[in-house]
Amino acid sequence: MSDVRQHADDIHAQFSDHIDVDIEDVEERLTTLVDEYKVPMDEARRSVTNHYLEEAGLEREDISGGDSEAATIEDVDEPEEWIDLTAKVIELWDPRSDSVAQVGLLGDPTGTIKFTKWAKSELPALEEGGVYELRNVVTDEYQGRYSVKLNSTTVIEELDEDIEVGNDTSEVEGALVDMQRGSGLIKRCPEEDCTRVLQNGRCNEHGEVEGEFDLRIKAVVDDGIDAHEVIFDKDATEELTGLSLEEAKEMAMDALDTTIVADEIREDIVGTYYRIEGPTFGRYVLADDVEELGGPADPEELLIKARSM
Numbered sequence: 001m002s003d004v005r006q007h008a009d010d011i012h013a014q015f016s017d018h019i020d021v022d023i024e025d026v027e028e029r030l031t032t033l034v035d036e037y038k039v040p041m042d043e044a045r046r047s048v049t050n051h052y053l054e055e056a057g058l059e060r061e062d063i064s065g066g067d068s069e070a071a072t073i074e075d076v077d078e079p080e081e082w083i084d085l086t087a088k089v090i091e092l093w094d095p096r097s098d099s100v101a102q103v104g105l106l107g108d109p110t111g112t113i114k115f116t117k118w119a120k121s122e123l124p125a126l127e128e129g130g131v132y133e134l135r136n137v138v139t140d141e142y143q144g145r146y147s148v149k150l151n152s153t154t155v156i157e158e159l160d161e162d163i164e165v166g167n168d169t170s171e172v173e174g175a176l177v178d179m180q181r182g183s184g185l186i187k188r189c190p191e192e193d194c195t196r197v198l199q200n201g202r203c204n205e206h207g208e209v210e211g212e213f214d215l216r217i218k219a220v221v222d223d224g225i226d227a228h229e230v231i232f233d234k235d236a237t238e239e240l241t242g243l244s245l246e247e248a249k250e251m252a253m254d255a256l257d258t259t260i261v262a263d264e265i266r267e268d269i270v271g272t273y274y275r276i277e278g279p280t281f282g283r284y285v286l287a288d289d290v291e292e293l294g295g296p297a298d299p300e301e302l303l304i305k306a307r308s309m
């Protein structure tokens with residue numbers, strides 16, 4: 001069987017359950033793209049697949065990817081690959097859309113990756129902490145970040161074992177463009193194992209409590225392509241700002257206002273360039289190692305410079 005014929009056969013198999021596709025027609029479309037337009041086979045396959053998806057009124061998730069291959073999370077570096085993963089559900093997040101049944105973070109010894117499970121796939125629910133073999137999931141990419149989608153062709157098998165989850169460190173280099181709410185001098189719930197940040201003196205779980213002061217920064221760092229959310233814990237905040245927790249408390253006491261600390265910090269760091277390294281946790285990078293870069297700090301100055309060139 002020729003190479004093109006093999007690919008045509010794969011595509012044909014994906015659609016044969018859904019619509020009447022003529023394999024000669026698939027082959028001809030592929031041949032035209034590859035031979036006449038010199039399109040690489042990968043791209044030709046994608047394009048022809050898209051053509052039939054449209055014709056059948058289907059979504060990519062509705063069709064099987066054919067042969068999925070066993071992979072680890074760090075292997076994922078391409079969208080639209082069909083793979084099998086053995087992974088642990090590290091956390092579940094609240095889906096932001098009705099079309100999503102579950103969304104969260106999967107981990108294996110090589111790292112972590114976001115997953116989305118479509119509502120219409122009608123798959124069993126994944127539990128936090130559970131370890132699963134997930135066959136036939138498809139990779140996706142959005143602004144340089146990869147995820148996997150569980151779809152109607154995915155087979156889920158719960159495994160009776162635990163697996164170790166590897167830390168993947170990320171490095172973000174760019175301008176700290178924003179500081180989010182809940183930054184600066186905050187109060188945490190003192191209940192054991194809670195540590196939730198209090199809102200107006202109340203813990204979501206334990207109600208009104210005598211909070212304990214802490215320092216942290218939730219920042220947005222823009223690397224020019226993508227915005228990353230970065231969390232600085234107390235130590236990282238003290239190191240970044242040169243402001244200790246004790247000094248921050250005094251500052252707030254003098255002003256009779258805790259928000260003065262966040263204002264002071266914002267003044268100090270927003271607009272500055274940093275290289276930040278640390279483990280990723282969910283959508284956050286936890287700042288472990290921070291270096292200030294001598295980048296252009298003043299946007300106005302940059303603009304003037306750009307105009308004079």
Ligand SMILES: [Zn+2]
Nearest residue numbers: 189194203206
């Ligand atoms: Zn609490």
